[in-house]
Amino acid sequence: MKIGILCNSVLPLPAIQMLASNGLIVCIGLPADENPETAEVVATLAAMQLSVTRLHKNGLEDSLLRWVNRNKPDVVFVMTFPWKIPSKTLLQPKLGFFNFHYALLPKYRGASPVFWQLRNGESYGGLTVHKMDQGFDTGPIAHIHKIAIKAGETYGMHNKRLAWETVQGVGAFTQTLMLLGNAVPLTPQSSDEAQYFNRPTAKDLAIDWSAMSAKQIQCLVNACNPWNKGAFTRCGDIVFKIVQVSVKEQKIVYNQQLIPGTVINCSEKKTIDIITVDNNVLSIEVISVDEGIFTADFLVSIGLRNDMVLVNL
Incomplete structure (x- = not known):
């Protein structure tokens, strides 16, 4: 043949x-x-x-x-x-x-x-x-x-x-x-x-903190790595991409008043912990910005602090 x-x-x-x-x-x-x-x-x-x-x-x-x-x-x-x-x-x-x-x-x-x-x-x-x-x-x-x-x-x-x-x-x-x-x-x-x-649009590549569970965010991040260098998000004027995350195994009941996307810990082991809409904790491990690809604590060096909120684009 x-x-x-x-x-x-x-x-x-x-x-x-x-x-x-x-x-x-x-x-x-x-x-x-x-x-x-x-x-x-x-x-x-x-x-x-x-x-x-x-x-x-x-x-x-x-x-x-x-x-x-x-x-x-x-x-x-x-x-x-x-x-x-x-x-x-x-x-x-x-x-x-x-x-x-x-x-x-x-x-x-x-x-x-x-x-x-x-x-x-x-x-x-x-x-x-x-x-x-x-x-x-x-x-x-x-x-x-x-x-x-x-x-x-x-x-x-x-x-x-x-x-x-x-x-x-x-x-x-x-x-x-x-x-x-x-x-x-x-x-x-x-x-x-x-x-x-259809081919994914910018909206499809961006995290919706108000609607997406920790697992859904992790799936999106993985689907964007490496071809898009991660999934889009924003904190204040800082737009960046999340390249690698993990979902914390333990289920902790956090203050229900916390807005999904709130930074609850940005000081441990080069990761940044975020509360998600399903009251789970997402640990951001690697991020991508115009300057390069870094461990997540790079965001602390440019102003990220506890209680700040990551928001939709």
């Missing part, structure tokens, strides 16, 4: 390496835009001695049709590609296009599913392979490979595990496709379970 690959992220590189080592890849397409991650992908593929075709959003349909007709793949695997594949192109390879969505469908459709799974405190992530149709992440499902989300796991940690632990899932699906071809079983997605999540 001859496989074409469309990608723009380091996430599928272990799977691509596995497919290439088995002599299955005939062509690879990447967006032509330049950024550090794309440069890393190009360099890694070059080290594997795989040639790459750079594609532009303008004229994508014609470019993809030429790419498919020139290389004649039996199937195209789409692994983190930013643009919608034109419907005419989907019909060209004899086995079609399959999207490798690095989250569980249909519950987490959209371009940033790992962030939303972590932010929402899900127990599992994984890889969903579905045959592509004219919608976004809506095609029938061919394969699911679930991966547990570990306690305290950050976005970066989960993505790293996702890249390596889904190689098995990619291999299993590829073997099934080679064996069954167009007879590979496909299961329509349940519309009752389907949710689409």
